Amino acid sequence: MSTMTLAGSPVEVDGEGFLQDPAQWSPEIAAEIAAQNGIADLGERHWQVIDYMRKTYLGTGAAPSMRTLGKASGVPIKELYQLFPKGPAKLAAKIAGIPKPRGCI
Amino acid sequence: MPPARAGPTMGGAMAHRIVILGGGTGGSLTANRLRKEYGAAAEIVVVDRDDEHIYQPGLLFVPFGLAEPQALVRPRSKQLRAGIDFRIADVDRVEAGTSTVHLSDGSTLPYDVLVVATGAVLQPEETDGMTGPGWCDRVFTFYTLDGATALRDALRRFDSGRLVVNFVDLPIKCPVAPLEFCFLADWYLRKRGIRDRVDLRFVTPLDAAFTKPAAAAHLAGLLEQKGIAIETEFATGEVDGAGGRLVSWDEREVPFDLLVTVPLHGGAGFIGRSPGLGDDLGFVPTDPATLQSAVAPNVFVLGDAANVPTSKAGSVAHFEGETLVRNVRRFLAGKPLEATFDGHSNCFIETGFGKALLIDFNYDQEPLPGRFPEPHLGPLPLLRESRRNHIGKLMFEWIYWHVLLPGRAMPGISAQMRRRPAAVVTPTKRGATA
Numbered sequence: 359m360s361t362m363t364l365a366g367s368p369v370e371v372d373g374e375g376f377l378q379d380p381a382q383w384s385p386e387i388a389a390e391i392a393a394q395n396g397i398a399d400l401g402e403r404h405w406q407v408i409d410y411m412r413k414t415y416l417g418t419g420a421a422p423s424m425r426t427l428g429k430a431s432g433v434p435i436k437e438l439y440q441l442f443p444k445g446p447a448k449l450a451a452k453i454a455g456i457p458k459p460r461g462c463i
Numbered sequence: 464m465p466p467a468r469a470g471p472t473m474g475g476a477m478a479h480r481i482v483i484l485g486g487g488t489g490g491s492l493t494a495n496r497l498r499k500e501y502g503a504a505a506e507i508v509v510v511d512r513d514d515e516h517i518y519q520p521g522l523l524f525v526p527f528g529l530a531e532p533q534a535l536v537r538p539r540s541k542q543l544r545a546g547i548d549f550r551i552a553d554v555d556r557v558e559a560g561t562s563t564v565h566l567s568d569g570s571t572l573p574y575d576v577l578v579v580a581t582g583a584v585l586q587p588e589e590t591d592g593m594t595g596p597g598w599c600d601r602v603f604t605f606y607t608l609d610g611a612t613a614l615r616d617a618l619r620r621f622d623s624g625r626l627v628v629n630f631v632d633l634p635i636k637c638p639v640a641p642l643e644f645c646f647l648a649d650w651y652l653r654k655r656g657i658r659d660r661v662d663l664r665f666v667t668p669l670d671a672a673f674t675k676p677a678a679a680a681h682l683a684g685l686l687e688q689k690g691i692a693i694e695t696e697f698a699t700g701e702v703d704g705a706g707g708r709l710v711s712w713d714e715r716e717v718p719f720d721l722l723v724t725v726p727l728h729g730g731a732g733f734i735g736r737s738p739g740l741g742d743d744l745g746f747v748p749t750d751p752a753t754l755q756s757a758v759a760p761n762v763f764v765l766g767d768a769a770n771v772p773t774s775k776a777g778s779v780a781h782f783e784g785e786t787l788v789r790n791v792r793r794f795l796a797g798k799p800l801e802a803t804f805d806g807h808s809n810c811f812i813e814t815g816f817g818k819a820l821l822i823d824f825n826y827d828q829e830p831l832p833g834r835f836p837e838p839h840l841g842p843l844p845l846l847r848e849s850r851r852n853h854i855g856k857l858m859f860e861w862i863y864w865h866v867l868l869p870g871r872a873m874p875g876i877s878a879q880m881r882r883r884p885a886a887v888v889t890p891t892k893r894g895a896t897a
Contacts, residue, residue, distance in 0.1 A: 424632065425589070425727070426743040436700060439712040444696070460772060
C-alpha cells in the first residue's frame with residue numbers, strides 16, 4: 359500500500375495501482391488511470407461500465423464478475439473486451455477506483 | 464442464541480434440528496461427525512435431489528479406461544450413519560429470515576442450524592455454442608459421469624489431429640484437473656503409439672499454467688517436457704463445435720478436432736432464489752475462518768458452495784469439516800465461534816506413467832517443495848513427481864469412502880496446514896540445514 363497523486367489528489371493504492379478507498383475517486387482520476395492503461399478517451403460506453411462497477415461495489419462490497427458484467431451492465435462481454443482490452447473486469451475496476459477484484463483459485 | 468422452535472424433545476430438553484443441504488463430500492462428512500457428537504440430542508436431516516454419490520476424483524481416470532464409471536457411484540443414503548434422516552427433494556429456496564427451507568413440493572423444513580453443502584454446478588449453456596453442434600461428439604467434458612464415459616469412447620476412436628484441453632473461467636472444481644488430463648492424455652497417446660500424430664494443447668484463461676506461482680512454474684516445466692503446448696490468457700467466448708474452433712472474446716482462435724473443456728461453474732440453483740444467500744455466481748459469502756455465512760448467524764457453509772478464497776476440492780471440504788462441526792456446536796451452545804480454518808488444501812496431481820505430484824497450501828502459504836504430512840519424514844514428497852504420490856492418489860479412493868465420509872480421524876493429517884521448516888521455505892539450497 360502506498361500513496362500516489364492522481365489528477366492532483368493524493369490517493370491510497372495497492373501494489374498494482376488499485377485505489378483502496380473508493381471515496382478518494384473522481385472522474386478526473388478515472389481518466390488519468392485510463393490514460394496510463396492505454397485508453398486515451400473514456401466514452402459513454404466506458405462510463406456505463408464504470409458506473410455499474412461502482413454502484414455494484416458500493417452496494418454489495420464486491421466487484422462484479424466478468425459474467426455478471428456481461429449480463430447486467432448493459433454492455434456485452436465482447437464489447438467489454440474492446441473497451442477494456444485484456445482483462446475487462448480488472449481494468450474497469452481499476453478505473454472505477456475500487457479494490458482489485460478478488461481472484462478465484 | 465438459536466431461535467426457539469417446536470420440535471422433538473430429548474429427556475425434556477429440546478433437540479436441536481440441523482438441516483444439511485447436499486449429500487456430497489462436505490454434507491455427508493458433516494452429518495456423520497455431528498451425529499457422532501450429538502447422538503440423539505440433535506435431529507439431523509440431509510437433503511439431496513438424488514441418491515447417487517459420485518467419487519468425483521475418479522472421473523479423471525474414466526476417459527483413459529483407468530476407472531469403471533459405475534464403480535465410482537454409491538448410494539448417498541448408505542454413506543450416512545444410522546439415525547440421520549436422508550431425504551430426496553429439490554430445494555426451492557432458503558428463507559434465512561425465518562430459518563426455513565422451502566422444498567419444491569411446497570413442504571418446509573424449519574431449522575435451528577442450516578449447513579449449505581450443495582457444491583458447484585456446471586453451466587455449459589453459459590458459453591455460446593458449447594452445447595450446440597458437436598457437443599458430446601467432438602466437444603466433451605469429463606466433469607460429469609456421462610461426459611467422462613462418452614469421452615472415453617471418443618478417445619478410443621481418436622488416432623490423430625488436434626486435441627485441445629481447456630477451461631473457460633475460474634472458479635472450477637479441482638483447478639489442477641485440466642492439467643492432469645493433459646498429462647494423462649500424453650501418457651495414453653504414447654501408450655497407443657500415436658503421440659507423434661497428435662497436437663496436444665492446453666488453453667487457459669490464466670497467464671500461467673496454474674494459479675499459484677511456484678507450482679505454476681513447476682507445472683509449466685512438465686508441460687514442456689511432455690511436448691504439450693500452452694495457450695495462456697485465452698478468455699473463451701465461443702465454442703464452434705461444427706467448425707472445430709475455440710474463439711476468445713478478443714477474437715483469437717484455436718482449432719481442434721477433439722475438445723475437452725471444463726464449463727463455467729456456479730452455485731446450486733436455489734441459492735439464486737434465496738434472498739440474500741448468494742453472490743452473483745451463486746456461491747455463498749462465508750467467513751473464511753469460521754465458515755459462518757454472511758446472511759445469518761445460524762447458516763454455515765462448507766465445500767464448493769462457499770465463496771472462500773481456496774480451491775474447490777474435496778480435501779478442503781474435509782479440512783473445513785473440523786472447524787464447521789466445532790462452530791455449529793459452539794453456536795448451539797451459545798458460545799463464540801472459533802476462527803480456525805486456514806484455507807488448507809492439498810491435491811495429488813497425476814502426471815502419467817504411474818507418477819503424481821502432491822501440493823499442499825493454504826490462504827497464506829504457497830505450495831512449495833518439502834514433504835507431507837511430516838515436514839522432513841514425509842513419506843510423500845511435495846511438488847515433485849513420484850510413484851508414491853500416485854499410489855497415494857489411488858489409495859485415497861478407499862480412504863474417501865471408509866475414513867473421510869464417515870467422519871473418522873485421519874492419523875497424521877491435520878486440518879490446519881503444518882508450518883514448513885525454514886530450510887525448505889527459504890530459497891537456499893534444499894537440505895543445506897536439514
